[in-house]
């Protein structure tokens with residue numbers, strides 16, 4: 001009895017000592033500055049219970065009054081600081097002006113090679129040689145002047161897409177997925193996808209599994225990394241089957257298409273692509289198995305489909321939702337298109353200067369159902385901002401949704417209204433805030449101009465030949481469709497709208513003939 005009392009007193013004394021030591025060191029490091037304000041927290045777990053489980057983060061932390069001082073919020077989860085930036089000023093000040101300090105990513109122990117095996121995925125990779133060299137290559141390949149080289153590819157695949165919409169309009173969601181897959185696989189590997197199962201099963205599987213483990217609190221091993229050393233048969237390790245499955249899919253994601261390129265290069269049949277370009281430049285042609293440079297290029301290329309699939313298909317999917325909900329927008333866009341192309345050809349990217357409304361529509365798409373509302377960065381050193389302390393290793397989340405849905409900046413923000421991006425004389429008005437849809441700072445999406453171009457071409461092409469309206473029930477009545485309430489959207493890295501139906505019909509015989517002729521061209 002006496003011994004256990006002594007042990008209890010010892011433990012209490014030790015805990016108090018450690019707590020005071022930690023508090024003292026923390027205070028010295030903060031130089032007396034407080035962390036940014038945030039909700040009250042519990043001991044040890046901190047704000048774990050404040051991490052939204054059912055509704056997305058941007059909803060909970062996007063309703064903050066941006067005119068107040070609380071556009072920088074701090075939560076603590078198991079001692080990990082999570083800073084949420086909710087205003088353009090805070091995002092610019094920190095992610096852009098102090099870019100180097102805010103360009104890291106959070107470690108995700110569950111992504112390590114011996115667990116899920118996706119540590120090579122560039123958007124997750126920590127700062128270092130792999131990221132810097134890979135990022136340099138991507139910035140070059142996706143710079144605005146280089147996109148001109150890819151326009152023909154986007155237009156070609158979009159024509160095939162129109163043909164598929166004509167043949168099986170009800171499968172429009174699958175056609176969108178295939179369109180995106182075709183564009184990225186051809187661009188990256190020079191590979192022509194045949195259907196949605198061809199080469200795409202592994203990367204889609206990786207996307208579906210990894211996204212389940214990325215939000216704070218989603219996998220205990222991310223917060224308590226030592227848990228990964230426990231054997232996989234320990235009962236709490238309930239996600240082990242998914243983890244092993246992901247490891248195998250991740251291996252196939254980067255190796256299968258890369259082997260295709262390597263074999264076609266050896267056979268002299270390779271189609272020019274990012275893969276052939278990077279390999280030629282790295283002077284690896286004489287030794288196609290050279291390590292580790294080869295490995296880095298393989299990893300970088302493998303990242304592209306994963307990074308671009310859910311995101312771009314979600315944006316295209318929201319185009320169809322906007323078209324059925326806003327028929328007046330559709331009519332105006334078609335009138336603009338008809339004036340430019342006289343309906344005897346499909347529009348091309350070169351028509352853009354004369355299609356300001358279509359350009360405004362593609363910008364509004366990125367704002368309206370913003371696909372990636374949270375860009376998670378991490379700090380590489382301690383920082384002080386407006387008198388607050390932001391520690392080294394803090395997760396820094398840019399709440400782009402809060403900015404792009406702020407009613408002071410975008411009145412009636414839930415409405416799809418391309419007029420936001422038009423001047424009074426009808427010319428297109430650029431908006432410096434819209435790139436937030438692609439993140440901010442050094443990790444901003446390198447493919448943003450490519451995505452802009454794709455959305456423009458797809459929007460213009462679809463509207464020039466199709467009418468998109470609500471689907472009908474068996475009695476011929478419109479099936480109602482609504483924008484899903486934000487509360488119903490599950491937390492995800494890229495927001496996916498729930499499935500909805502629509503009727504996609506050629507505008508007339510002229511349009512139908514044009515689709516058939518272009519799909520064959």
Ligand code: HEM
Nearest residue numbers: 123307308311312315371372375438439440443444445447
């Ligand atoms: C609608 C389509 C897309 C959206 C909304 C989007 C959005 C984003 C966002 C928010 C980030 C993180 C930015 C940050 O941390 O600040 C990102 C990173 C990235 N995206 Fe995209 N993206 C899209 C399409 C694509 C496509 C088509 C590709 C490639 C073909 C791509 C490649 C990448 C890569 C490689 C990164 C990692 C950059 C880095 O960590 O340095 N994205 N994207």
